[in-house]
Amino acid sequence: MATDVDCAVVGAGFAGLAAANALQLAGASVAVLEARERVGGRSAPAEIAGLTMDFGGMWLGPTQTRISALAREVGAEIYAQPIEGRGHVQVNGRAARIPKDAVELAVPLVPRLELLRLQLQLDRLAKRVPLDAPWAGKGAVALDRLTVTEWAKRHVWMATVRAFLSQVCRTLLCAEPEEVSMLFFVFYMKSAGGLERLLGMQGEGGQAQLVKGSMHRIALELAQRLERPVQLRAPARAIVERDEQVVVRTDEGEVRAHYAIVATPPGLAERLHFEPGLSEQKARLLSRQTMGSCIKVYVAYARPFWRARGSNALCLSDGDAFTPVMDVTPPGTERGVLVGFFDAEPARAWTDRSPEERRAEVLETLRRDLGDDALQPVDYAEKDWCKDRWSEGCYGASMGPGTMTELGPALRVPHGRVHWAGTETSTVWSGYIEGAVRSGERAAAEVAQRLRRTIATEEAASAAS
Ligand SMILES: Cc1cc2nc3c(=O)[nH]c(=O)nc-3n(C[C@H](O)[C@H](O)[C@H](O)COP(=O)(O)OP(=O)(O)OC[C@H]3O[C@@H](n4cnc5c(N)ncnc54)[C@H](O)[C@@H]3O)c2cc1C
Known part of the structure; x- marks a missing residue:
């Protein structure tokens, strides 16, 4: 069956734009479908x-190397x-x-000592959380059973320090500490390189x-580099895989491709109609990744x-x-x-x-x-x-108790010819633009590798006929 492009990308946020640019650079043809009238998504x-x-x-921040490099490239x-x-x-x-x-200096001396102890506890927990499989680390199930609030009740003695941690959770995740799994919180913190980096406003913060002139102008530049303009006002409704191709349907038409990358927030991906249907684990994961x-x-x-x-x-x-x-x-x-x-x-x-x-x-x-x-x-x-x-x-989606250990393994596993991007799938600076760019580039690398195999198979078939 003839395809229109090698890869269809759903969503023109930083993840989708990074994926499309990386694929184009690898020599693939790409069509990007975007629901809104503009690119950038959460930018x-x-x-x-x-x-x-x-x-x-x-x-x-300076440890966000991919978005920093893109900023330099476009002369921002x-x-x-x-x-x-x-x-x-x-x-x-x-x-x-x-x-x-120096926010910690707002805390009086004795609680500040406990704040230091909290940081050591968090660092120790982070050592046990593998970024590419937080669900598989030592003690993951026990940590995932607790919300941030429940964990703090057991491990933090002073009310001031518990209040500090709660406010950190609200500020970073736009979610209440009673809603967020402690395992997810530790993963999120580690993926940014620690609490100091997450909160910092200077140095490596x-x-x-x-x-x-705005971060958004970098998204505009990425869109302008694409040979095929992003199709705006084109929400994808269904992704159907058949006859060795994937068809992405919108209200106006469809794009046929060898592969697709879904680069939307999890809740929006859940709304898409998939044929064949998503695995139970992936579908439940998407519905339980809660936006802030x-x-x-x-x-x-x-x-x-x-x-x-x-x-x-x-x-x-x-x-x-x-x-x-x-x-x-x-x-x-x-x-x-x-x-x-x-x-x-x-x-x-x-x-x-x-x-x-x-x-x-x-x-x-x-x-x-x-x-x-x-x-x-x-x-x-x-x-x-x-x-x-x-x-x-926004800013991103977090997970409540039990979600990461039960459903996390489905985060990046391709669904047939459909691959997953979006900041929520990143292991580094997850939830941030850096995470979005990295997730897009990772999904593009996965697709590029499969495309090379597809092309080799097609060439072998035509040589044999
Ligand atoms: C208020 C706010 C402040 C933030 N502050 C920071 C910050 O200072 N630094 C930082 O690094 N990060 C920050 N973030 C987070 C950062 O913006 C996001 O992590 C990042 O932009 C996510 O990119 P993405 O490509 O993964 O997803 P998105 O940007 O959400 O892109 C997904 C795209 O998919 C589109 N879409 C959805 N459904 C469909 C469909 N069915 N068909 C086609 N298209 C669809 C959406 O319209 C969107 O364009 C902030 C976010 C917000 C909102």
Whole structure:
């Protein structure tokens, strides 16, 4: 049977775009189908006070080598996360000013010693979690039975440190600590290289750098490199494998290919109709990978007024719905730009409120830490990812108790001619853009290897006939 292309890619986020580019580089023909009217997926542009920023993923860090390389390739200007000055942190009802991003200094001395102990415990657990098979590590089943909250109740003595860990879970996963498996949490932490990297805003931290003019423009550049333009507004509905080819159906038509790569968030992959049907294990896994809840907000001011007062506008509080907040002002503007989040339960509580109510809550929260000037913004913009049809939440999907050990082995196993990409399938910086790029490149390598075999078989058959 004739095919239209070697590989069909479903989803034009960073994973799908990286997969398509890698396959094209390997000499394969690729068609990319994207449900939205734009590429980028969970990387999306934002306009605030005349500046182009990101409503989706925006930070990168020096250990994120693949996205850093792509940024360099497209000539993107990288700037350091502004961090000079003192931050405002509140843990378990106690407020403190901290230098730069030294959040742990907000915790009094005795609990801080326990915080150090917590880090050692997490590092010890991480040693037992193989990144490519967290379900197979020593003690995996026992760890996977516990939520982060349950684990903390057993292993962390002080309420302040438990509160700290809970807030870390909300901030990193946009999920409540009662919802997340401890095994998943440790895997996530290890896949980024440890808690310090996950939380850090300088050095090797995952929030150390930003892209001037938006991270999203890198996604645009990746799409522009493709010989066949990405088909926009083309949601895939069904993936049918028959007669040694795979047919991806949309409302408008279909693409016939030797192989397909599904690079959507797990919940959206679950909605596709597969023929033959997915294995029970894969189908259940997709339905149990739960997206986080998040509303991302920008507030712009005439000037970064907080800097003159020695503040770096890092505001983190386990008592606020709108937290954390950071200064992301790009170089070359007089404006001051803050970004902040409603994460996890607060996002779910605020998603059905009006934008005006959210704006009032945001400004009042900022006023408490930064003073009355915070009430005079020049612009405000927000995006509610809970209501985004083609993401169904963010930043990524996490797993509740029991999921990883029972269903995790199905994460990357191809379904016939269908391969899986998406940040949730990555072993490195899972949940991040780096993870998305790596997952796309891994799926492309799998397909390229099978394509080489397909071509060799076809050549042998035609030589014999
Ligand atoms: C608010 C927010 C902040 C974040 N902050 C950061 C950050 O600072 N740094 C960082 O590294 N990461 C961050 N992330 C996470 C990061 O953006 C994601 O991990 C990454 O973009 C995921 O890429 P992906 O390609 O795996 O998935 P996606 O970007 O979700 O791409 C999947 C694509 O598939 C499409 N699709 C879905 N269903 C179908 C269908 N049936 N047919 C066709 N197409 C379909 C979707 O429209 C989408 O374009 C953030 C995310 C958000 C939303």
